[in-house]
Structure formats: structure tokens, C-alpha cells
Amino acid sequence: MSDLKFDGKTVVVTGSGTGIGQAIAKRFAEAGANIVIMGRRKDPLDQTAEVLSGIIKKANSGGKVATFPGVDVSDEEGINNMFEGVKSEFGQVDIIVNNAGISGPVKTFTNASVKEFRECVAIHLTGTFWTSAAGLKTMTKGGKIITISTFFSEENRYEQRPYRFRTPYTAAQGAKNRLAECLAWELNEMGIRSIATNPGPVHSDRIYKTVYPKAAAEFLRVGGYPGLSSTEVEIVTEKALPYLGDADDIVKKACRDAATEIAAKRGQHDEVNISKLADTVTAALAKMQEIAEKIQANTSKMIVDGEFLAQDEVADMVLNLSDEKISKLINGRVVPNDRVFYPVKPVIGTGIEILPGSELKNKVIVLTTTSSAQKDIDRVKSVAGIAQVAGAKQVIVLYYNKGDEIHFKEFHSHAIDFLDETAVRRIFNTARTHFGPIDAVIHFTGDYDCNSAFSTMPRRKWQDLVDNFIYIPGTLVKESVIAMAPEGALTEPAKFKGTRGTITIVGPDAPVGKKISGVLRARADVFRGALRPYTATINQELSDVLGSNIKLHLVLAGNNEGAEPGADRLHSSILSLAAGAALKRNEAIFYVDEARN
Structure with a gap:
């Protein structure tokens, strides 16, 4: 019997041609595993394969190396074909290491293109989702999914770590942490474990x-x-x-x-x-x-010994997390191995000062929604109606589904494709031309079905969720800020200084019911987990970088007890935020139904 710990195991490492991925592949090769390496560029993979073959020969393990060049983790067909090839050659996959990543746009969010935003999220989040989901078809009891995330996002729902110039990155990483937790709950009965690790700063060219x-x-x-x-x-x-x-x-x-x-x-x-x-x-x-x-x-200076981790140290970490005993002990956890003491201001709140309706007088308020659910239509109509009665100068309702026109006839309303950045910018500019500066934008995301498992979710359904809870809010926030700033601010960032306005995202509700299972809670938090660090990062860029007085809020209805959200509290909280109730507070993310009565 071999003394090599992973002898005969098959390990898939994404983004493994260079850097951390290559270091991980080398460690598993030393431990006797079959190694599957993949990435977008062929030459680095060929060079890595040669190195791995030498390691395997030296270890005398009988392991093999399979390379899949030209495979992008965000490419559904490419990943599917890769796993078919792996299954044909090795029979099954024992460990998947979700490592692939890119820097993404390192820019203020107002200056990053939609293309850059989407590519970053597609690689980091959708790549992790689909590699895990497709790989499960080749895994059996004892399998492990190890996801490498980042320490700059959120490690739990209360600690938000903004990462300036990296808004799509933080949104993707926040959701990725929560997805890793969710998969652990969903795959428990299959005997497959899911763990995420946040290694923190690592010596790398990136x-x-x-x-x-x-x-x-x-x-x-x-x-x-x-x-x-x-x-x-x-x-x-x-x-x-x-x-x-x-x-x-x-x-x-x-x-x-x-x-x-x-x-x-x-x-x-x-x-x-x-x-x-x-x-x-x-x-x-x-x-x-x-x-x-x-x-x-x-x-x-924020690290106790002042040292970034070496890539080999991250590889050791992944190897340890794949151990049978250790993976059992920490299954479903996001392991914060970054060692960074990163002091952050608290951004989570509950109660909001409820302002009188007169504070909305003469304001131009835009409400947007992608949901056709009756609950969300009622919310939009109620908030819009209260604002009108309070004397708002103009209330505009924008909706995604053309069939919802019938619900909003009493308001100035339009159907619009929120995924079309040009269309969103055009209608905001039209509103500003006709009614004056936009004071507040309120976006309602609606919910998603938490009874639907992520591990078996079709790719198209997943993409719809990413569109709705990441891409559309990202586009609306960016275009809202641009619309609230003077013309020319994109080319002259100094013009953002002193700009005023509020943007509020009303995200998905917490699950409702007398007994909420762990798996339902975990599913419900995946896309909340994208919006929280995104909100924290946007606000840091608005205030600390651009010197703007515009503020982004995130309102998350529902509570830990599973009670129905309180409509009156929710509506008055949303409108008070629109009127500026929290502009001078550091809190930006509000669990309004967790507040004491």
C-alpha cells in the first residue's frame, strides 16, 4: 500500500497553468494524485504538465497528468467537455479546487465597463458555480470541493471588508463564500464536502x-x-x-x-x-x-509577521483542507487564513430614523424593479404612492417586464431592459432633462426560489440569478451615480466631489416560515452575500475616493425568526433612506425587521 496520502485520487485544479494553481497541482502530484490542469493558455499548461510529470516520476506514484487548454471556467460547454474527458480517462473526480481567477477591473466603479464587470463575475463566481455543479456528476461519496476566495469581501454577514476599485470582484467573492457554505448543506447527504478558504495577500505577479x-x-x-x-x-x-x-x-x-x-x-x-x-x-x-x-x-503592516503568504503555503493549506479528517471538522466553513488584521468600520444597522413625509417634498424619485411577483409590485406601488402623496416633484417607475405595464398606470412609468447600459443611461438622462436632478433611486430586486438547489441548477437559471442580483444592480447603481453628477464627471472625476443623492437596493427577503432549515438559510444568503460587500465597496469609493455625498443603501427585509416582513416598517424605512436619514451614518446595510419594536 502506498504511503502517499492522495495516491490514486483524481484532482481537478482550475487556473492551474501558473501561480497558486500550479503550486497546488504540484503539491497534489507530490502526494500521489492524478492531476487535471486547465486554463485559457496552452503554453503555461504544457510547461506545468512537464513539471508535474517529473514530480510524479520522482514520487514513483503512478499518477497521471491530463491537460485541458483553452478551457475558460465561465464557458459552460468547455467545462462540460473537460469533465467528460476526465471521467473517460480516470473514472471519477475526487477533489475539485476552484482556483481560477482574474484581477478584473481595478478602477473606480464609475469608470469600469460593463464588459469588464461581467467578465470578472463570470470567472470568479459563475466559474466556481459551474465547475462545481458539472463536476458533481463525476464525484462520489468522499469527494471534496475546495474554493479559494478572498479576504477582501465578507467572512460573515456582519463583517464587510470593502476593497476599493474592485466592486465586481468583491460582489463575486462575497457570493462565492456563501455558495461554498450552501453547497456543503446541499451535498451533505451525498457525503461530499465543500470548504472555502481566504488565503489573503499572496506573493504573485497579479x-x-x-x-x-x-x-x-x-x-x-x-x-x-x-x-x-x-x-x-x-x-x-x-x-x-x-x-x-x-x-x-x-x-x-x-x-x-x-x-x-x-x-x-x-x-x-x-x-x-x-x-x-x-x-x-x-x-x-x-x-x-x-x-x-x-x-x-x-x-x-496589517499582518502580524509582516509577510504575505507564499504560493506553496497556500498549496499546503489546500492540501490540508482536502484531508478526510480535517474536511469533516470544517465542512461548510469559510476558513479565514489571511492573518490580516483589517480594521473596518461597522456598516450593518437595523433601525432607521423615520423621517416625516415632508422630507420627500420636491424630490425626483426613480423606482425600478425586475420582479413581477405580486408582493414586489405591491411594494413598488405602495412606496411610489406614499412618495406622491408626500409631495415628491416627480415619481418615475421603471420595470423590466413589459407585461407589468398594467400595474403602474397611475405613475409616470416605462418598461426598460436594465441589462442594456445605454438604455438605462438614456432614460436617466431623459428624466433629468424633463424633471431636474434625480434625488433618489430605489431598486427592488425581488426574491428567488430557495427551494431550488444550486448544486443541480441549470446554467440558464443560474445566469438569470446573476443577471438579476449582480449585473442589473451594478448597472443601475453606476448609472444612478453618473446621473446625479454634473456632465463630464466620467472624464473629470473631480466633478463627483460634493454630489448628492441616495440609492437604495431592496434585496431578496429572508425565508419566511416557522421552521427554516439550514439549507434554506444558506441558499437565501448567496446573493445577499453578493450585495453586501458590493454596497460596502461602492460607499468607500463614493466617499473616500470620489469625495461624493451620494450614498448607496442595501435594505434586506425579513428576519432570523422567519417572520413576514413588516410592510409599514419596510416602506417607511425605504423612503426615509431616500430622504437622507442615513447620509451621515456609517451604516449602509439595514436589516429593518431585526430592529426591536
């Missing part, structure tokens, strides 16, 4: 060459740099920043290329101006490096 430098560049874009406009700082970020740390001649050429493009856009093609701009670009790049190093140093 942090040193992408995340920190891009964050530094964004500070300059928003805060300004002498001699360059915000859009010109973006050119430096695109043309020169990727070469930071390369040979001097390469950096010099990149700065010259950026200067040439800036000069052309200014209509200054002469050599004198290009040379001067090249000096300015070089200095701006040096400033970006200085800020990036400061970010790294500040993060290190």
Missing part, C-alpha cells in the same frame, strides 16, 4: 504587476497629476504601466509611446512637446510605482 500598480494609477486618475488630465493618465496606465519593472530601455520606449499618443490627441506633434510629455509620463509612472509600494507596505 498583485505586484497588476492590482497594486493599477490601484495606484487609479488614485492618480481621480486625484490628478500635474501636466496630465484624467484621460491622459489613463493612456499612461494603458501604454506604460504594464512595463513597470522591465528593463530601462523598454520602460523608456513605453513612456515615449504614451507621450506620443497624448501629444497627438492634443494636436502637438512636434518633438519638443513630445519630449516634455515623455518626461511627465516618466514621472507619473514613477509616482504610480511609489503609491503601489506604499499600498503593499501598508498591507504588510
Whole structure:
């Protein structure tokens, strides 16, 4: 009998061509496992496969390596085909390590494109969901799903860790933590365990060459740099920043290329101006490096020994979590291995000061909803009606499903595709032109069926949930903030300073009933888990980065006892937030039905 701990086991590691994924694959190869590696690029996978084969030969384990290049974890067909191939070659999968990830946009949320937002969520969250769901068809009792998440999001519903410039990342990671918990509940009877781990800062090119430098560049874009406009700082970020740390001649050429493009856009093609701009670009790049190093140093100071984890240490962690005894002890947990003492302000509240209706007088209020459920239609109509009676200057209702027109005829209302960023921006601009500045936007997400298991959910149904609870709120919040700011704020971020307004997302309710099972609670919290860290991060960017007085609130109805949400409390709380009741409070996420009467 082999002494190798994972001899004969088959381990699938996503995003395994480089970095942490490669380190994990190597550890399992040393322990005797068959290794399945996959990723978008072929060359790194081929190189990793060669390394793994050498490790297996040295361990004399009889393990094998299977590579699946060109497979993106967000690609449904690609993942399906991969698992069919794995099943054909190895019979079953014993361990899945959800490791694949990308940096995503490292930008203020107002400046990130919808494409960047969606790609980040698709890789981190949908990739984890579908790799787990598709992989289950090849797993049996004793299987493990290990999900690598992040310490910058939420480790529980009360501790929110905002991560400025990373809004889609925090939304995806928050939901991913909760999904890992949920899968543990759903798969318990099958004898399959699900654990998430948040390793915290890890030595990697992604942090040193992408995340920190891009964050530094964004500070300059928003805060300004002498001699360059915000859009010109973006050119430096695109043309020169990727070469930071390369040979001097390469950096010099990149700065010259950026200067040439800036000069052309200014209509200054002469050599004198290009040379001067090249000096300015070089200095701006040096400033970006200085800020990036400061970010790294500040993060290190929050770690007890001042050290980021090595990739091999993360691999050891994953190997330990896959152990039969340890996985039983911590099944369903999100293990915070980051060691970072990250002080955060409390953002969770319950009671809201109820303001008199007169505070809504002369305000332009936009209500939006994607739900056709009668409960949500009644909520929208009630809140809109109260606002009208209170003397709001204009109440506008926007709904997703055209068939809901009949419900909102007494209001100024329109059907709109909230997934279409251009359509949302156009209608907000129209409202501002006709009725004046928008003071408040209130969005109702509606609920989802918590009786439906995520582990067996069709991909299309999952995508509908992501659209409704992540992509649409993301688009509406972004466009609301832009609509509340002066024209030109996107290219001149300083114009966001001092802007006012409120945005409130009314998220999915807690489950209702006398006895709520653990699995129902876990399912209900998956997309709440996306909206909480998203809300915390947006508010940090609005206040600390943009200097705006606009505030985003998240209202989550229902309570731990399973009682029906109180309609009067909910409606008055929503409208009080719209009127500015919590603008000067740090709390932004409210469990209104948890407040004492």
C-alpha cells in the first residue's frame, strides 16, 4: 500500500497553468494524485504538465497528468467537455479546487465597463458555480470541493471588508463564500464536502504587476497629476504601466509611446512637446510605482509577521483542507487564513430614523424593479404612492417586464431592459432633462426560489440569478451615480466631489416560515452575500475616493425568526433612506425587521 496520502485520487485544479494553481497541482502530484490542469493558455499548461510529470516520476506514484487548454471556467460547454474527458480517462473526480481567477477591473466603479464587470463575475463566481455543479456528476461519496476566495469581501454577514476599485470582484467573492457554505448543506447527504478558504495577500505577479500598480494609477486618475488630465493618465496606465519593472530601455520606449499618443490627441506633434510629455509620463509612472509600494507596505503592516503568504503555503493549506479528517471538522466553513488584521468600520444597522413625509417634498424619485411577483409590485406601488402623496416633484417607475405595464398606470412609468447600459443611461438622462436632478433611486430586486438547489441548477437559471442580483444592480447603481453628477464627471472625476443623492437596493427577503432549515438559510444568503460587500465597496469609493455625498443603501427585509416582513416598517424605512436619514451614518446595510419594536 502506498504511503502517499492522495495516491490514486483524481484532482481537478482550475487556473492551474501558473501561480497558486500550479503550486497546488504540484503539491497534489507530490502526494500521489492524478492531476487535471486547465486554463485559457496552452503554453503555461504544457510547461506545468512537464513539471508535474517529473514530480510524479520522482514520487514513483503512478499518477497521471491530463491537460485541458483553452478551457475558460465561465464557458459552460468547455467545462462540460473537460469533465467528460476526465471521467473517460480516470473514472471519477475526487477533489475539485476552484482556483481560477482574474484581477478584473481595478478602477473606480464609475469608470469600469460593463464588459469588464461581467467578465470578472463570470470567472470568479459563475466559474466556481459551474465547475462545481458539472463536476458533481463525476464525484462520489468522499469527494471534496475546495474554493479559494478572498479576504477582501465578507467572512460573515456582519463583517464587510470593502476593497476599493474592485466592486465586481468583491460582489463575486462575497457570493462565492456563501455558495461554498450552501453547497456543503446541499451535498451533505451525498457525503461530499465543500470548504472555502481566504488565503489573503499572496506573493504573485497579479498583485505586484497588476492590482497594486493599477490601484495606484487609479488614485492618480481621480486625484490628478500635474501636466496630465484624467484621460491622459489613463493612456499612461494603458501604454506604460504594464512595463513597470522591465528593463530601462523598454520602460523608456513605453513612456515615449504614451507621450506620443497624448501629444497627438492634443494636436502637438512636434518633438519638443513630445519630449516634455515623455518626461511627465516618466514621472507619473514613477509616482504610480511609489503609491503601489506604499499600498503593499501598508498591507504588510496589517499582518502580524509582516509577510504575505507564499504560493506553496497556500498549496499546503489546500492540501490540508482536502484531508478526510480535517474536511469533516470544517465542512461548510469559510476558513479565514489571511492573518490580516483589517480594521473596518461597522456598516450593518437595523433601525432607521423615520423621517416625516415632508422630507420627500420636491424630490425626483426613480423606482425600478425586475420582479413581477405580486408582493414586489405591491411594494413598488405602495412606496411610489406614499412618495406622491408626500409631495415628491416627480415619481418615475421603471420595470423590466413589459407585461407589468398594467400595474403602474397611475405613475409616470416605462418598461426598460436594465441589462442594456445605454438604455438605462438614456432614460436617466431623459428624466433629468424633463424633471431636474434625480434625488433618489430605489431598486427592488425581488426574491428567488430557495427551494431550488444550486448544486443541480441549470446554467440558464443560474445566469438569470446573476443577471438579476449582480449585473442589473451594478448597472443601475453606476448609472444612478453618473446621473446625479454634473456632465463630464466620467472624464473629470473631480466633478463627483460634493454630489448628492441616495440609492437604495431592496434585496431578496429572508425565508419566511416557522421552521427554516439550514439549507434554506444558506441558499437565501448567496446573493445577499453578493450585495453586501458590493454596497460596502461602492460607499468607500463614493466617499473616500470620489469625495461624493451620494450614498448607496442595501435594505434586506425579513428576519432570523422567519417572520413576514413588516410592510409599514419596510416602506417607511425605504423612503426615509431616500430622504437622507442615513447620509451621515456609517451604516449602509439595514436589516429593518431585526430592529426591536
